[in-house]
Amino acid sequence: MANSPQAKKRARQNERRFAVNKARRSRIRTYLRRVEEAIASGDQAAAQAALRAAQPEIMRGVTKGVLHKNTAARKISRLSARVKALSA
Template identity: 60%
Template structure:
């Protein structure tokens, strides 16, 4: 256990942020999974709308510092490429 006041505060803060970031990552994963399922079903329109819903969620992950911007760019690029290949 930490002895310094600042270290104790940091432990509390890290626990709170970990909970928030975990929830945010779970939300992002859910949106990406919806796109994956739409692609697997073969419905291009559903996949496009799912990607449009997932895009702002992924970008929010970047602004909140949960994901790196290049990671999000790569994920979006690969998903959109798979959707285009369905045509």
């Protein structure tokens, strides 16, 4: 348990950051799920639109420190490849 005033303040700050980051991660996962569902339905137009909506959200996660840059790039790359494969 935190005893010093500084440690108590840090604990409060950590709780707030945790809540914000958790909400951000959840939001990103929602966008990813929408793309996955569109791909599963086989609708390329819907999948393309969902991917276009998800990309900025994923990259925002990078700038806010929720995701690593390479992780985001990998997710976007793999999703776009799957969306592109729907047309073939």
